[in-house]
């Protein structure tokens with residue numbers, strides 16, 4: 001059956017008898033959770049969207065320590081948030097298997113950096129596995145659980161976007177019934193890492209690593225193909241490019257390819273043995289020279305003076321992702337093969353094509369809030385620290401409401417620093433899901449250290465960007481799911497001691513501008529909560545939709561609506577502004593912005609005829 | 611077995627992913643191996659969606675610049691933007707119905723002239739099949755079937771390693787029952803349009 005990499009991973013988990021799964025959503029890992037969330041409604045699987053990645057590892061670790069197979073998934077930067085529990089968990093260990101999936105994103109298709117999370121395995125001393133194909137993405141999950149149970153350590157399962165978002169034909173295996181209940185045995189002298197315990201645990205971890213290495217030496221996921229003097233070492237998705245290139249270059253009889261799917265702890269003997277048979281070795285791995293540096297060190301230790309290369313000189317780069325042509329070219333170049341590149345179409349002389357950046361949806365409540373904030377701050381010099389979510393898309397003109405961004409939750413923290421050292425008005429934006437994820441500590445800091453800024457919390461009732469996952473502020477009864485609590489944002493903010501808190505409805509433009517103006521003129525920390533459901537989500541859960549609007553002939557062609565709001569429902573036809581009734585959600589913000597009151601709701605009869 | 615490399619580019623919401631999954635199903639039905647990869651740069655927020663489908667023996671799920679055998683573009687400017695993925699032997703199929711990028715509406719950039727766009731593509735590739743897929747979709751009875759119209763055109767070129775009938779069978783399995791008839795209509799209209807192009 002044809003499966004997406006992420007679906008194959010979810011299937012692999014079910015086949016492995018996973019009983020407990022937790023996550024904080026993040027592209028490119030989100031479809032794994034989406035699938036498990038759905039399955040959890042129909043099976044014994046426990047699944048949760050945790051507040052953030054750190055919490056998700058903690059809950060899963062406790063389940064695994066109690067004897068329940070658990071899995072945690074997140075995007076690569078999520079592991080930064082989760083690194084604290086993960087690294088010490090390696091000391092403490094688990095009982096039932098625990099697999100931590102990190103979805104790395106070379107080329108940053110949907111991320112703020114392209115960090116290579118294989119280093120977390122090395123940093124923490126945790127075994128690392130990496131699939132090369134969709135089939136392997138499924139199979140390797142089961143292997144990772146077994147490995148985790150052999151070593152009593154969590155295992156890191158690393159993917160890259162091209163594994164998560166590629167589809168391939170997968171053969172399914174049988175499903176193992178999950179063990180859903182566990183028990184916990186008190187053992188503080190092994191489970192509470194005060195210094196004297198931790199010193200002992202570190203010794204145990206190093207021993208485990210050594211056992212792990214022995215397993216990696218014999219693992220079926222570390223294999224060679226071919227039997228020639230030219231060596232190629234590769235991992236993950238690169239293996240596909242290498243395998244295709246070797247065939248296309250017709251050098252099957254000259255090369256030996258070593259594919260490492262269990263890549264930490266590295267199988268030292270296997271690699272040294274491989275090097276001994278090679279005249280020359282090329283390492284093909286996206287990201288950092290993780291395998292390359294280790295291979296060079298092994299060659300040195302084995303007193304082998306063969307050339308080993310990967311990312312030095314004009315071969316591979318640490319940047320971005322690779323592709324079949326690049327890998328073919330580098331292999332040909334390194335082993336001195338004649339090679340003519342396929343000539344890509346010459347695109348010089350082609351007219352400039354207008355960019356098509358993603359934009360906030362038609363009727364997105366963030367656009368309304370951004371507009372109101374800009375009006376409220378008119379004439380002031382501002383800094384807009386932003387955060388991670390759809391609202392980051394506010395960075396482009398005409399909205400221009402994202403000036404600074406580091407990571408999840410950083411708006412609330414960075415705003416403190418800007419407010420302290422500049423004389424500008426600092427207005428920070430954060431989404432509801434991000435607020436719970438890691439925005440609260442920044443805001444607590446602002447109160448404690450008396451910083452002067454306004455935090456605008458964009459509460460649209462979902463985690464929109466990654467595909468509308470729930471978060472602790474979401475009303476789960478709307479999804480017909482019971483058994484959930486719900487945390488309202490306003491009482492949380494008030495409980496922190498913030499004096500100036502207002503809740504606005506952003507589609508009411510004038511009132512919103514007034515309320516925001518008051519908040520930003522307030523001396524001290526103020527919070528504005530802008531409450532309106534995500535337009536796309538509202539459609540998805542089939543809420544009643546408003547009537548669309550149209551531009552009547554009262555329009556005097558100021559184009560304020562178009563130029564200030566940039567809502568994608570507008571288009572220009574024969575130099576007049578029009579509204580696409582199929583896109584318009586009827587938020588009516590443009591109608592309030594139009595100085596001529598020319599934008600009117602489509603009458604009922606015509607709306608029905610649409 | 612020979613490898614066939616297909617790239618599909620579209621704007622979010624045009625149904626590119628459904629088209630790919632129909633082709634995936636068709637490959638499965640004919641026992642042809644397939645690796646497919648999707649980049650949906652925030653598809654639902656109006657960004658560009660690209661799928662690469664590699665049929666036949668290769669392991670790689672992606673297609674490098676210059677290596678596409680066929681490029682199918684659901685939107686003319688996006689087809690032009692993807693031209694670097696082609697070479698002089700590539701067959702290009704494009705709809706000629708523009709979806710204005712928002713940047714054009716607010717005066718950042720000019721939409722390329724459609725005649726010039728076709729000339730540019732025709733000059734640099736083996737064959738260009740270009741027609742207004744949106745009009746044909748409307749004619750088929752379902753404005754959203756632009757994807758099926760273009761699949762029909764793709765089937766007409768006979769480049770893929772399976773037949774038009776196999777694709778239709780895959781459509782039966784992968785698309786919603788209520789739309790099947792209009793989708794099959796759309797497919798036939800696209801097939802005919804390519805034949806006369």
Ligand code: SF4
Pocket residue numbers: 359360361363364365366390391460464465534535536537655
């Ligand atoms: S998904 Fe929701 S929050 Fe995101 S841009 Fe669209 S309407 Fe706005």
